[in-house]
Amino acid sequence: MMMLKWTLIVGVYSLSLITSAESALVVTTNLTATAYKGRSITLPCRFEGEPTAVYWYKHNRTAPDAEPKVPVQFFQGKVFNEEEPRFNMTADYSMVISDIRIEDEEMYSCKPVLEDDSTGESFTNLTVIALADPLEPVVPDCKPTEPGKCVYEVVGVVTESFELRCRVDEVKPAVTLSWTAQDGTERPSEETPSGPDENGLFSVVSVFTVFRGEIGETFVCKATGDSVNGTSTLLVTVKYPEKKGLSGGAKAGIAVFLIFLIVIVAVVAIVYIMWKKRKNQKPENYPDQMQLLAPFQGDFNELAEKLRDYKPGSFSNLEKKEDRSWPKVTRLGVFGVTHAGKSSLVRSLTYSLKGDFIAVEVAQSHSIGGVTVIPKTFAITDHISVVDNRGLKDLDVSCITDIMDQMQGKCKLLDGTVDFPILVFDARQPVNALEKFLPDFVKATRKEFGSHPAIVFTHARNVGDRQDTIKAQATGMGALDQKIYFVENFTEDPTEPCFERRLEFLRMLKTMLQCADENLVIRDNKKAKGNGASNVVEMDSDDAPRQKGFLGFFKKK
Structure with a gap:
């Protein structure tokens, strides 16, 4: 049986204006959309x-x-979607539908x-297409x-x-063969053709007669x-069918392969x-007489040197005032639930730069509001530290609240x-475990710095094609997409x-570190101008600067 995919393609805009005796608001959405099952889609509301x-x-x-249903709504600063967890809302009030299904084919309005x-x-008309997988037709026993x-x-x-049967099963709309x-x-x-079935899907079979004299030819369905x-x-x-059995050439080829395999085993030995003789030698301490660099070693050495020379403010793309006061050390804070891989991330960052594999102690301690009261600081260099909570x-x-106390020095x-x-x-x-915590965490971080936090997903080898x-x-x-990372930590x-x-x-x-430098500039500007002042620079490392005033964030020009 073929697997199904459903696709969503945004069409032109629809615009609605509702007037009343008191007020009117112009709302713009996409007029039409089409979707692939199993994927996510964002329907904007402007x-x-x-x-x-x-x-x-x-x-x-x-x-x-x-009466229409309300799968997701925003009210008094919170998003509610308990009855339809596949439906969510972004910070700009667009609706996100995950794991698209056939029953999602309806008319939506914002x-x-x-x-x-x-x-x-304003309304968006959603259409569903069941895409064949594989896309090409299937001939049984071919x-x-x-x-x-x-x-x-x-x-x-x-x-x-005799007859050949070509078929495409469980698609929508039906195809012709x-x-x-x-x-x-x-x-x-x-x-x-047949269908639609109980799921609204179609199947089509095309029968073609092949004559004995045509055996050896190629046909196209x-x-x-x-x-x-x-x-x-x-x-x-x-x-x-081809006759089975090995020809003389095949036997000779096998013999050559066996000889080649023996040589390979000897070389590996x-x-x-x-390698056993050099086992205790550190990677950075190769003999000076080695002329050739290992793959990626050149890029590694160049970036490692920049990081060793780093001082707070070195990587900032924002304005650099001569009288700006920079701290001696830039601190990166690592947060997450127990066993998420925080300590292993600290160890991996330290090893990647210094070449020293440190043992990061995982201590038992009491916590307040879920955050341990004993954060531990690891110095990667004299000017870079990582706080392992x-x-x-x-x-x-x-x-x-406790995390933001660390950001604000409290x-x-x-x-x-x-x-x-x-x-x-x-x-x-399950990523759904973040659906209540992450939006508020991002909002609090952006309120403090004007930028997004980094999200690091550990155990990347287990993700497969789900990234x-x-x-x-x-x-x-x-x-923010550009601040999402997938890593496989060094555990030994x-x-x-x-x-x-x-x-x-x-x-x-x-x-x-570049994001931290920009956060330091934001913090310094806020101290200089006052928390309520307008014209404070908002910056993500992948964006151009934006201006923030008392009405919130304006669109980029």
Whole structure:
């Protein structure tokens, strides 16, 4: 049975204006959209002003007079989606739908309400397409040789003719099937469609007659329709089975391969013996007479030198005043639940730069509001420190106050402030566990610095092809795509240099230090101008500066 995918493509805008005796609000949404099952999509809702409430409605096409559902809503600073957890809302009031399903094919509308009771409503018409997987048609018993090609072996006694069946199952909308010779000549065929079934899906079968004299030729089954992205083909070569058994050339090839394998084993054994002799040698202490650098070692050495020479403010892209006062040490704060991999991240950053594999103590301690009262500071260099906080009891939003105390220098156990926050989360755990904590954490960080925190997902090897899905979920909760990382921490002292893997950690560290430098500028400006002053620079390392005033953040010009 074929697997299904559903796709969403944004069309033109729709605009609605609702007027009343008192007020009117212009609301703009996309007029149409189309979707792939299993993916996420964002439906924007644009309007001017600060709302007290934003409602997203789901209307029933088959019963237009029925009361619409409210899958997600924003009210008094909070997002509510308990009945429809796949539906969420971003900071700009766009609706995010995850894991698209067939029942999501409806009409949606966005209705904001401002403080002065101004309101408006605009509609988006969502269409669902069930995409065939694979996209090309399928011929039963035809052995695939490469994408879009297969071989049909004729077995048994062949009469004057036999039938080939080409099919596409469980798609929406239905496709049309046709047969041609390889030169494009159309061949007679009989098409039998079926559906829709109980899930609203269609299947199509096309039967084609092959004559005995045509065995050895190639034929083409072509599917046409939206559910195969327009057109897809399968080249079917009809032939008799090849005789089994090894030829003289094949036997000679096997003999050559065995000799080659023996040579390879011998070379590996020699290399292993040489490696054993150098086992206790540190990667950075290779003899001076070695002329060739290991892969990635050049880039690694260059970036490592920059980080060793780093002082607070070195990586800032913002204005650099001559009289600006920089702290002696930049502190990065690591937060997360117990066993998320925080201590291993600290160890990996330290090892990647210094080459020393440290043992990070995981101490048991009491905590307040989920945050341990004994944060431990690790000095990576004289000017770079990482504060390793003990695990949160849970991801309760009450923990954010204690975290922000560290950012603002109110934690008596730290000599100074934490200049950039890093939230560590185990990628093997459901990302939905962050849906209440992460939006408020991002909002608090942006209020303090005007920039997003970093989100580090550990155990990256267990993620597989789910990185895009995890990113989409995290960004739907307010995280910034460019500040989401997937890492596999060093959990034991490596026996090889690992320059490529360490280089990725150093690149991440450099980006975090640049964000910390920009946060220091923001903090210094706020002290100089007062927390209530307008014209405070808001900056994410991947964005151009934006101006922040008492009405909030303005769009980039």
